[in-house]
Amino acid sequence: MHDPAALYDITPDADDVPEGLPLVAGLTGFADAGSAVSQLAEYVLDTLDHTLVATFDADELLDYRARRPTFTFDQDHISEIEPSTLSLYLVRDDLGQRFLLLAGFEPDFQWQRFTAAVVQLVERYRVSTTTWVHSIPMPVPHTRPIGVTVSGNRSDLVEAMSVWKPVTQAPANALHLVEHRLGETGHPTAGFVLLVPHYLADTEFPDAAVAALSSISAATGLIFPTDRLREEGRDFMVKVDEQVAGNHELSRLVATLEERHDTYMQGNPLPSPLTDQDGQVPSADALAAELEKFLATRRVDGEGDDRS
Structure with a gap:
């Protein structure tokens, strides 16, 4: 070397x-x-x-x-x-x-x-x-x-x-x-x-x-x-929540992720917070189809056009 x-x-x-x-x-x-x-x-x-x-x-x-x-x-x-x-x-x-x-x-x-x-x-x-x-x-x-x-x-x-x-x-x-x-x-x-x-x-x-x-x-x-990062984070999350709330399929999928996460964190014997009882990782496809299209093209920083 x-x-x-x-x-x-x-x-x-x-x-x-x-x-x-x-x-x-x-x-x-x-x-x-x-x-x-x-x-x-x-x-x-x-x-x-x-x-x-x-x-x-x-x-x-x-x-x-x-x-x-x-x-x-x-x-x-x-x-x-x-x-x-x-x-x-x-x-x-x-x-x-x-x-x-x-x-x-x-x-x-x-x-x-x-x-x-x-x-x-x-x-x-x-x-x-x-x-x-x-x-x-x-x-x-x-x-x-x-x-x-x-x-x-x-x-x-x-x-x-x-x-x-x-x-x-x-x-x-x-x-x-x-x-x-x-x-x-x-x-x-x-x-x-x-x-x-x-x-x-x-x-x-x-x-x-x-x-x-x-x-x-x-x-x-x-x-x-x-402080600045936390303020930017609050603005960012408002935009994400608006997109999720406006789409029933996105809301359902996020709710599924929440349920699996909470079950794991409460001590239920799931092997991972990322999977269900059968060990299956939830699909990202439906989320990616709409939410990533909105977010991945730019940083969400409060004001701006509302692309979806």
């Missing part, structure tokens, strides 16, 4: 990073349901004081043809090209507590080397805990709080917060590998997988970002300002 340290460049401000801070991570590119991770990173960097500590080499890690950068064409010339980035930041939360944030694109290549690089940075700064978030689409109702599945070696968080503990195989995120490698060393890690309603997976769902921030707070004690 080539030197992991060659994958990233350290900034001059890196020397000012104190030891023993928590690391928070979220990478985009795979199954970011409800845009939870991308919203989280954008919101944190927009609202909290931060300093760039390290930048990873996109030319080594990114498949540009799969995830092309965006450019701005201004009448007759290219005025700007927005590059994809993967960086480590030193951030202060709402109370001034410092933490490290790893955010940006999920690497397409060199996962083993990337993992070794992250472990190297964890060791360099003697990181106290590592917490990461991920979101996946699930047949759960939008009318119930977003649940999480918790992984890692922090059993207190698993017992207190994990609503679904399956034995299953699924495609990995690069941070799964990081978690596994850190766990082998005994480093305290927790991964939060948000279970986002499948019919809202292609939207920017503000409540998903709030759930991600709340999970991080539970694991780290960090405090985030979420």
Whole structure:
């Protein structure tokens, strides 16, 4: 393996990073349901004081043809090209507590080397805990709080917060590998997988970002300002509820999801909140046919045209 340290460049401000801070991570590119991770990173960097500590080499890690950068064409010339980035930041939360944030694109290549690089940075700064978030689409109702599945070696968080503990195989995120490698060393890690309603997976769902921030707070004690996100979430949910209330078939299907969710959460011996007694996952087709058509094309932010 080539030197992991060659994958990233350290900034001059890196020397000012104190030891023993928590690391928070979220990478985009795979199954970011409800845009939870991308919203989280954008919101944190927009609202909290931060300093760039390290930048990873996109030319080594990114498949540009799969995830092309965006450019701005201004009448007759290219005025700007927005590059994809993967960086480590030193951030202060709402109370001034410092933490490290790893955010940006999920690497397409060199996962083993990337993992070794992250472990190297964890060791360099003697990181106290590592917490990461991920979101996946699930047949759960939008009318119930977003649940999480918790992984890692922090059993207190698993017992207190994990609503679904399956034995299953699924495609990995690069941070799964990081978690596994850190766990082998005994480093305290927790991964939060948000279970986002499948019919809202292609939207920017503000409540998903709030759930991600709340999970991080539970694991780290960090405090985030979420008033703006919560207000956006209320406006978003009003629009969703209007669409559901105006369509009998949608209302019936959402009610079915609610019933299965509530039965599971009340301790009934269903194997999962996502299935019925026969183990069948409810179909997304009817919901997707109408609700996704309305929501997936744009972010619902209060005012706007009412496309259905």
